[in-house]
Amino acid sequence: MTEAKERVVLVTGGSRGIGRAICVALSAPGTRVYFNYSSNREAAEETARAIEAAGGKAAFHQVDVASESAVTEHLSTVLKEAG
Numbered sequence: 001m002t003e004a005k006e007r008v009v010l011v012t013g014g015s016r017g018i019g020r021a022i023c024v025a026l027s028a029p030g031t032r033v034y035f036n037y038s039s040n041r042e043a044a045e046e047t048a049r050a051i052e053a054a055g056g057k058a059a060f061h062q063v064d065v066a067s068e069s070a071v072t073e074h075l076s077t078v079l080k081e082a083g
Helices: 017-025 041-053 068-082
Strands: 007-011 031-037 057-062
Touching (some): 007 068, 031 068, 041 057
Parallel strands (some): 007 031
């Protein structure tokens, strides 16, 4: 018997607009949606609630995508958490 694995999605800029819509569209039971936001934590929290209302699990981090080291750190965190 094989163990079911959680589907993992990574969206950049998922706190508002098109990014939020993508996060919600990809949300489903058994899916963890990782996304980053630039500065508006309240908007990120709203996205997380929308993901969870759609049946997914949300994880988000504040990341300056103009910084290579910040992006690398974010991806390392996602890989550690998601496996």
